[in-house]
Amino acid sequence: MHRRLSRSTVPESTLLSVAPPTATGIVHLGLGNFHRAHQAVYTATAAAGESHPWGILGVASRSATTARAMSEQDLLYSVVTISPDDERVSVPAVHTGALVAAYDPGAVIGAIGDAGTRIVTITVSENGYHYSAETGSLDLDSDAIRHDLANPAQPLTTIGHIAYGLALRADTHGAPVTVVSCDNLLANGRRTERLVREFIGALPDARRDRTLEWLDARATFPNSMVDRIVPASTDDHRAAAERRLGVHDAATVVAEPFSAWVLEDSFLAGRPAWERAGAVFTDDVEPYEMMKLRLLNGTHSLIAYLGALDGRATIPDAVAQPYIANAASAVLRLDYLPTVKVPDSVDIDSYTRDLFGRWSNTALGHRTSQVGSDGSVKLGQRVPAPALHHLAGGDLPHHLALTVAAYLCCVAPPPGFDPGPHARAMVDPAARQLGELSANTTSIPRFVRSIFESGRLFPRELAAHEPFVDRVAALADLIVRHGPAQACADADRA
Numbered sequence: 001m002h003r004r005l006s007r008s009t010v011p012e013s014t015l016l017s018v019a020p021p022t023a024t025g026i027v028h029l030g031l032g033n034f035h036r037a038h039q040a041v042y043t044a045t046a047a048a049g050e051s052h053p054w055g056i057l058g059v060a061s062r063s064a065t066t067a068r069a070m071s072e073q074d075l076l077y078s079v080v081t082i083s084p085d086d087e088r089v090s091v092p093a094v095h096t097g098a099l100v101a102a103y104d105p106g107a108v109i110g111a112i113g114d115a116g117t118r119i120v121t122i123t124v125s126e127n128g129y130h131y132s133a134e135t136g137s138l139d140l141d142s143d144a145i146r147h148d149l150a151n152p153a154q155p156l157t158t159i160g161h162i163a164y165g166l167a168l169r170a171d172t173h174g175a176p177v178t179v180v181s182c183d184n185l186l187a188n189g190r191r192t193e194r195l196v197r198e199f200i201g202a203l204p205d206a207r208r209d210r211t212l213e214w215l216d217a218r219a220t221f222p223n224s225m226v227d228r229i230v231p232a233s234t235d236d237h238r239a240a241a242e243r244r245l246g247v248h249d250a251a252t253v254v255a256e257p258f259s260a261w262v263l264e265d266s267f268l269a270g271r272p273a274w275e276r277a278g279a280v281f282t283d284d285v286e287p288y289e290m291m292k293l294r295l296l297n298g299t300h301s302l303i304a305y306l307g308a309l310d311g312r313a314t315i316p317d318a319v320a321q322p323y324i325a326n327a328a329s330a331v332l333r334l335d336y337l338p339t340v341k342v343p344d345s346v347d348i349d350s351y352t353r354d355l356f357g358r359w360s361n362t363a364l365g366h367r368t369s370q371v372g373s374d375g376s377v378k379l380g381q382r383v384p385a386p387a388l389h390h391l392a393g394g395d396l397p398h399h400l401a402l403t404v405a406a407y408l409c410c411v412a413p414p415p416g417f418d419p420g421p422h423a424r425a426m427v428d429p430a431a432r433q434l435g436e437l438s439a440n441t442t443s444i445p446r447f448v449r450s451i452f453e454s455g456r457l458f459p460r461e462l463a464a465h466e467p468f469v470d471r472v473a474a475l476a477d478l479i480v481r482h483g484p485a486q487a488c489a490d491a492d493r494a
């Protein structure tokens, strides 16, 4: 039996903050790998060995696996920073509790509503926000939001948890709080605020008015740009952690060496000195978010879909194929870059070079199926606005069309087309609906048109641009008949 990671077995040299937190100041929603390799590391590093009141209560949405493993290890876990020529381990030691929202929604509302909580951070992925791609508003017709409005004591969604937690603050002590979305959504703070307000706006009158009025003065929602590639952990990663720690860690996460966090500094009740850990505070996060969402995430999606269709399990394997690297470079330089205002502090050539270096991290083994999952919610943040930008100027963004075509071939393959095991492993909330549409339409062009006209993935405005819709269909047809390399060659020639 291996010895397990705990307060008594953790090698002291690996601890990022030696003194445990003195209080819980942060409730974090979404106890996944990304949070544990990003905000938790910044918070532990910011403490710089001193006692601090910024302990994090981690809340997993549904799965108990991580919360249970952490609870059995005195809430510790390791972060293995990994690249082909280096491997380091550290233990953030900053959590003060771990809950599962699905089992204990009341405790989550209570924690957000607690006067000691000064910050609520969120990483629930694009899929956790329940907004309509068409309008950007809270999807009040979805089953989950309807359930939450009718069940104030047992909400299922993150927006429900936050709204009821804030209402509790308004009803009781009224202490201020700051809610920070750390998900890959453009203007993520503004969007979260809008969705929370729309939820509260649908509550019964007295509670609605009191909470909305309280929100105006006592809650802020800064925008933030987060960046670190953090894949799902594998047995190899756990073995690497054990080699470095000398004890077994059932909750290890791996991450690339690179990490960035840019935030607006509008914290109403204090914050950790995250700048000590390299976070950047600025009045205008949007250029950073847009650059990262389009150049990194947008290009990442294309690499994932082409890679999966090419039979590649990982992003580094995919980007090692010259035709996929070419397509990635084309979508980045021709389609995304002209739509982005590059922040003054960024040297775009080295940023781009670094991106290709980061995607080539073979030790990380980031899977194409992971990046390709949830495309129906991710692509809406990455493709439509830049596509509309080019179309308004009379240009056809061929590699954005290729991104959508490759996505559809992976997740809603036309009848008779097998996209391969890595595409089949992609999980997507719209997969069933898109699959039914695909099975019931007689041709790829009709299927593609119906997707654009449905407003299900992208704002319907894009459907009016027929040359773009036709180009997506033509490229999907090429993928199905001749494979992804031919489709890339065609996009390049255009």
Ligand code: CS2
Binding pocket: 184, 226, 227, 228, 229, 230, 296, 297, 300, 301, 370, 371, 372, 378
């Ligand atoms: C990826 C991101 O899965 C995806 O959609 O593009 O998770 C990406 O790895 C991170 O945003 C990097 O910061």
